[in-house]
Structure formats: C-alpha cells, structure tokens
Amino acid sequence: MNIQNTLFNNPFEGYAYSYPHKHAYRPFETAIPLESLWKEESKDGLFLYLHIPFCEMRCGFCNLFTVANPKGNLEEQYMKALQTEANVVSKAIGESQFSRIAVGGGTPTFLNLPLLESLFSIIQETMKVDTSKTPFSFEMSPKTVSLEKLHFLYQNGVDRVSIGIQSFIENEQKTLGRPQKNKEVFDALSMMRSVNFKTLNIDLIYGAFGQTANSWLFSLESALMYDPEEIFIYPLYTRPLTGIMSMNKSETDNRFNLYLLAKEFLLSQSYEQISMRLFRKKAISQTMNGLQYCCQEDGMVGLGSGARSYTKRVHYSSEYAVGSKNVKNIIQNYISKSTSDFASIDYGIRLNDSELKRRYLIKSILQVSGLDINQYNTFFNSDLIKDHPKLLSLLDSGLGFIENETLFKLTTDGIDWSDAIGPWLYSDEIKTKMEGFNLK
Template identity: 45%
Template sequence: MIVSNRAPTVDDPYVGYSYAYPHKSAYRQLAPTIPLETLWANEQLGSLFLYLHIPFCEYRCGFCNLFTLARPDEDLVAQYLRQLRIEAAQVRDAIPDATFARVALGGGTPTFLNDRELAELLDIVSAVAGSAPQMVPVSCEASPATLTAEKAGMLRAWGVDRISIGVQSFIDAELGALGRPQDRGDVRRAIEIVRLEGFPVLNVDLIFGVEGQTTNSWLTSVNETIEHRPEEIYLYPLYVREHTGLGSTAKEPNQERLDAYRSARARLLDAGYLQRSLRMFQLPEHVESSDPVYCCQSDGMVGLGCGARSYTKSVHYSTEFAVGRQGVRSILADYLARQPDAFRSASHGIVLDGEDQRRRFTIQSILQADGLSLHEYQARFASNLFDDLPELQCLIERELAVPAVDRIRLTDAGLELSDAIGPWLYSSRVRRLMESFQCH
C-alpha cells in the first residue's frame, strides 16, 4: 500500500475499493438525529440519484460483503416491500421538491423478486420518482438464474434501460472457488433475454484473482464476454473480507491480480473498449450526452430500503451495516419495526467536515480516467487543490499522475493503483473510524 502522505511507495495495489467515501464502516449513530427537512433544506434538489435496495438473493456468494440475505422467507419479502412503500412515502413528503436524474435498483438482487413483487417494487419507485423512469437512465442489477423474459419485459416497459449481470467467470472451477453456484447456460440465456428485450445497455461483471485462475482461464472469460459485446464491462479484483464465505476459510486472493488486470485491459482496449476507471470499460458508441446531467461529486443521492445509502454534501446516512447473516437479520428486523415517522430523520451516518468534503471530491474525481478538474474544485471549495492536498504532488513526482490543462489525471501506472491511491487519500479521522468498526 501507499504508506506515507509525503513519500508514497507502493507494495500492494489492492488495499481497498473507494467507490464511496467515507465507507459505511465510518458511520456511527447521529446524536441528535437530523430531520430530513433540515438535512436537505439547502441542497440542490434538481439532479438527484434515487437508489432502492433489495437486500435479498437466491444465495450469498463466497466473496460477497454486501448487505443482503440469502433465501428469505416469502413473508419477509412481503413485509419488506410494505415497509419500503411506507419509507418511500415519508421521504417523498419530507423532500417534496426532489427531482431525479438517475434511478438504480440494486441489492442484493432485485430480480430475486417474483413477478408480483417486482411489479410492486416498480410501483413504489413510480410513487417517488413520478415520470422520471421514462425520462432518465434507470439501471437494475440481475443474476443469471433470476432474470426471466417476463421480468425483463416488465423492467424494459417500465423504463429500465440498463441491466447489470454479475457473471464473474465462465469457468466452472473458478465459480466453485468463488462459492458461486452458477450455470453457464443461465448466463447465456440471461444475456440473450437482455438483447431480445432491447435494453440499450448491458453490463457484465467479471472477477479476477480467483484461486486457481490462470492468465489463460481469465482471458477465456474476458474473451467470451467480449463476444456478447456488452456496452459496459466491469473488472473487479477479488477481495477476501471478514464475515464472508471466503473469509471464513482463510483463502487469499490469487497474487497475480495485477498481471490479470493488465492482460484484460490490453484485450479490452484492443477490442475497442474505452477505459473509464480501474474497473469500468465502455464501448465508445455508448454515449449519454442527451441524458440529464448527474455528477456524483456534487449531486446528492436519496437511498430507500434497508442498506441503502443517502448523501448530501455534508451528511451521509443509512441504516446500520453488517455482513454476517445474524447481523443482517437483526438490522432488517429493526427496519421492519420502524414507525413511519422514524423515516423522516437520519439517525446513523457521518457528518463530513470541510476536509472530508474536499477529500471525497478528490477521490471521486481523480480515480476516473478523465481525472479531476482544477476549475471545478476551485469553484466548489474556493481553494487550490494542491494547497489543500499537497500530497498529490507526490503522485506527479512518481509519474502516477500528470497535470494537464486545468486537470490532474492518473497515468496508466497510476490508474492501475487506484485501489491503493484511494485509501491513501482517506483522512486520519475516517481511517480511525473504519479501523475501530466492529463488523457483524
């Protein structure tokens, strides 16, 4: 990892995934709780992200540390959807002027729901977002075994234009090593359904660093994915985390992850994909220029459901976080027992001080291939980036980043170290909170 703000050295490219800063392990109880009307009063509400979390799956993969419960009872799913509708109504009433530029259904696995339950979920979203699903990009996560033609047709007719399928590997032995029971026939059938229903965007997730994976077997999965020509491909390095199936077996990721990344990157670039970040590759013809603008660095997110995260510029909040089945069940039970008024305030989260707001903007920007706009940073914080974070100069000195006209962006060498650079930029306060968190 990068071990010093003043003189960084890199000995491990894979420290942590900085997809959201701060991580939920830095959240604590908010005392006093903050009413949503107060929390959102001074925020720009015209371009928000709406996220709904379905914390259920047909099984929990060995690598998964997401907030989800495998094989829930049907009664539990019904209770959850009833409570989700109550929460949605309370939040909509508390933030009546919210307008959404993006909508996402995630989890868990939204397509785990049966047809009737999925229709109910979409009705809940419509009650919150109004006509937004027909007007803005809408994404839904799916698993190969649970995506049927009926569900896909329902999602497409409602307004979903992006389906993300977690494939992870086309090699049976690697799926076994990941603790993921999956039939390759289901994968091909699901991809065919997505194409037949006319979804504009198909995303496929793959994982590298699996026990027993070789460069040849890894590229077999990459090549088969390319044959389907998905508009987006995400390459995830394997992390073995506490309280996961793999974590309980003490299995470590394959140590050849960096070589695997480099080989897949070269293959994807050769196939015509553009690299957007360490993980994301995209076909150049997939352009969202006509869509409403959403910027994760400056626009807020409203999360609904147990496990969903919401954030304003200075406050991030959610329900509590757990990975183990008992912890997830306990948090779900608390969510289901909430009275309607409880959804009108934030009780668990983190208040970002000025330093962490600046660090979040920097992390969210510099880890993208396009880099960070110095002008946007100056406009947002009325200060100079290099005065606020002088350690960034170290990246330039080590040729991990380059200054350009009004920008700083990572070089190829820097981009492949995103999972080390991101954690290196965490504040000491957030590090302390994360390190003292007791995961269940």
C-alpha cells in the first residue's frame, strides 16, 4: 500500500505537536543532576514554559494534565512549589537568555490576581526575563477572563492571548463536554479585544457530535467578528479516559470536509495557512522583537508539574496522567518536593542521533514554510534524503516537493494530511514505547 492510500484511509492518525511523544517517556534508571545536564547546552535563545494545571471545569475532549476546581489552598501550595523549582532551575542553568515565554495549562487565568503576581515574580525576578522585550503568550478560558487580569497581563508584557472557545453553538459545546453560555464567551472576547494585545488567538474544534457544515461555518464567522490575528482549528480526537469517551459522543466522520471548508473560508478572509491547524492574518508582520527561537535547535525550560523541558539530547518532565485521581497524586508529589528533589530529573527520554534528526524533520516539514535542506545538512553534517528515505514516497505521491533545490515542502494536499504524515514518520522504537505506555 503506498503512502497516498494510507493517508486517504486515515487522515486523522494523530497530532504530531511534539516529538518524541510524551507517551514515549519513562523513568530514568539513575536521576540526572540538572546542573550537569544543562552545563554544555546553548542557552542564548531558550523557550520558557510554565504550566498551571488548574481549570474551572474539565472539558470532555481534554487529555491535558490538569485538575478541575482544586480544593482547599492547593493553588497556593502549588505556587510555592513552583517558586522553589524556579530557584533551583535558575541556579542550575546559569546565565541564559529567553527568546519566548508561554504560560499554559490547564487555565492559567484560573489563578487569582495575587497568585498571578507571584507567577510573574517567578518569571521576571527568579528567571530574570525582561517580559517587556520578550514575546509572551498566555492561555485563558471565557469563565476566567476579567478586565483586571487582562490589564495586569498587558502591563506585564503579555502580547499574545489565547482562548479556547471550541464552538459558538451551545448545543455543540455541551456535546464537547464544555457547557458554557455564549454571553460569557462574547463578554470575554470583547474584554480581550478592548485591551491592546498584539495578538488574539481563538481555538475552535471541528468534528463535534452533530456538527454540520453550516454550524461549523457559523462558528468560524462568529470568531471573525472579533478580528483575531490567529485562529487554531483542531480536529476532535476521542482519547482514552476523557469525558467524551465516557459520554459515547465521539467525533463525526465529516472532519476532513469540515477542515477543507474552514481552510477555504479562512483563506478567503485574508488569512494565510501556517500549518494544518494555524491560520494567521496576512497583514500581521512576521518579525518578532527580541531573540529568535528555533524549536528544532533551541532548548526549552519547563516549570511546573506537567511541563516538559528539552535539552538537545534529553527531554524530561514530571509523570503524566489524565484520570483525576492520578493527576492529583502527581501534583501532590510535586508540591511535596524538596529543594534537592528539584535539583535532578528522573523521568523523560534520551535522544540518539537518529531521533534528533527525526525530531528536526517532523518539527519542520509539517509547517507550510517547509524544511531548509541546506540548514539541515549543515546542522547534522548529513544528508536529508539519505537520513529519511521515506521522503521519496512523499515526492512520488505528490504530497511533497522540493522548491528551488533548497526547501523540502509538503504540497497543499500534504499539509491537509499532516495528521497522517507526522505519525508515519515516527521511528519504530518510539511507536513501540508509545504503544506500551500505561495511561492512568
């Protein structure tokens, strides 16, 4: 069976947003000291990510590391642990520069204002990031948006705010396990737009049970009423241990047609396609202030339970779970850690040369901009096609092409089949690890 038939048989194999997938992580035989791990790393263009694993509700489609409506003073305890971890990590990494910041979860704006102030103290004082000069993204939900919080974020350098709406039709929201009233959605978007953030991103989901082309188009048109600079469109995946799985309201079979409808509509509205999921206004300048971050080459420092960190050869995090009880146990373990506990890592994956090359490929090829062949060959002192002969199948099938002998790109059809191509490029070793992961 050739690759094109494989793609057309199952265009929604999986979302290759990171490689290796977190399901390939395992406990290390011996803990690795942070200081020695980062000692030889390039640290002049790092990405700083902070994870806040709290939400006001757990959406039916969500398999993220988060807990809904934490009891007692769990948020306060968590922020104290986050401060302790940041103290240790900052010292272990040493002199460094950050080119990007993102705060996700969970829902970071679930935190009250004093805890948000603590969060920014960690970023600005402990991690020593000048947030006024560093691109800074912050996630939120309609229920947790307030003008007070938005003004605080803006005054402290946040220039991109991202909100998950998923659908502007209340019945579809219910089938997604995300009951919300449109009034709070509209109020939240109006408040966000009233503050002068450089970028507003809206997340939408297609494939909800009962969703039609007309209802999907209505959500797209409703989103554009707020003139977002970016729109992410996500196909619905029914994943183990999520609410949708238990509700027996899985995705519909019209996802591919809904994707094509959204793509055609957004392209007609002066958006350009960046990847299968991301559409950005053509008028938005692509120049970024401050240092540039290259996800294929630069490292990432993750703080918080559930956050991942990337050095060149080692990816690591806390353990991962979806079930509420197991998530709470992992968070409690994080809160109880001592300073010495934070000084080493014990869970993740080591990348050999082959996996480093494969990661570079996957993180590049699924973008419309493609992969710079000369840059790859120089970075690895290698040859792209010899390293990844599967790429010849993409060329032969018309799903890939080489532009000006310098860029390997997916064709328009290739981008449409990104969720098949990405997992298809995984190594057998990573696939085996993922299949053997015990999801709790």
